[in-house]
Amino acid sequence: MSARSGLNCDILIVGAGLAGASLACALRDSRMKVAVIESEAPPAGGASWDQRIYALSPASTEFLDELGIWKSIARNRIEAVRAMRIFGDDGASRLEFSAYQCAVERLATIAEEGEVRRSLWAALQGARNVTLLCPAAASEISWGADSCEARLSNGEIVTARLVVAADGMHSAVRRAAGIDARIEPAGQRGVVANFACSVPHRGVAHQWFRDDGVMAWLPLPGQVFSMVWSTDEIHADELMQCEESGLCERVFAAGGGVLGNLSVLGGPAAFPLSWLSVPRRVGERLALIGDAAHVVHPLAGQGVNLGLGDARELALQLRTANDRGADAGELLALRKFERARAEAILAMRIATKGLKGLFEARGAAISRFRNIGLNLTDRAAVLKNMLARHAMG
């Protein structure tokens, strides 16, 4: 698709990652005219597994199901998480959640970024009220009293009543709006790789809080899992420079060999990790969603779930305002959206910062404290259920 000139719409979404594309999908078939600008189309699917694998919460899959796209994702590309085992750094402490204990069918569903993104895009292609402009980048954005205007990199102009920044962590829309984001580097990178394993994982996700960072294994269909090792720069470099056999040995040893022998299927790749927060997520004719509004450490695997939650809530508020005849950029509706999302965003920020700090702190006393904490939580059924339910929200 190529950019059209002089487009006038109600809502302009900049960025069609999972947050922006799901918002556009949630506004399909409304009375609002929506334009989506995206600089890169999703890569075509292939037989190999994506590098970016997500643990989608039940709330996220429910949202994707409401949008009608969940059923279009091939069942042999997703895996249910039936249990989660978390290990402390003393080799003995552990915490286990299971879907059975929580009386749910699954704790989460593992899916590939590319598969979800392609399904969202396919749904947008046929939407009568959505124009997808790709490849096109928003280079300049300005706000007036009644509308906002985006100039695309090819010089064409899109005018809208509301602009939604869904353009990721380094959001150009956020910068154009003069919102200063606070970026706190975690001093770590996330090293990701996919492995085949000789022992079936049976839908169990594993996570180890170790001296050298946090390593998570997310189950994929068959005897395959995706690893994210959040670790300091030096260790990340070492992992990235390993031969395949050396990487398998290190990952095998760090996981205590729980899934048997390993072979590398894809990767490794490394991503810098940081937290990002903003003083406000809405303004005159502006809303920020997804990583443009908040970035959390991936140790809780919740970044994309927060973004999908934003999209769902913003769509709800925009549709409600539209039903009563309000302007799409009405600040009242935007403020309702901001308030509704505040708690989930703050809670995830506090939880990921707290966990990272707790497991990074050195010293025998604090080590005993955190490992005892894991064991006690494992035995306290009520607290464990509360934690599991919060993670599933």
Ligand SMILES: Cc1cc2nc3c(=O)[nH]c(=O)nc-3n(C[C@H](O)[C@H](O)[C@H](O)COP(=O)(O)OP(=O)(O)OC[C@H]3O[C@@H](n4cnc5c(N)ncnc54)[C@H](O)[C@@H]3O)c2cc1C
């Ligand atoms: C190592 C790692 C592991 C992770 N693991 C998990 C996990 O297990 N679970 C989880 O929930 N989250 C995880 N995350 C976080 C997750 O990847 C992000 O939260 C999520 O991708 C954010 O989605 P988004 O749509 O907000 O932004 P993005 O995915 O960054 O999408 C932004 C889009 O905007 C487009 N764009 C940017 N600028 C412009 C412009 N000027 N004009 C037009 N288009 C533009 C980009 O091309 C892009 O498509 C992980 C992150 C990392 C780094």
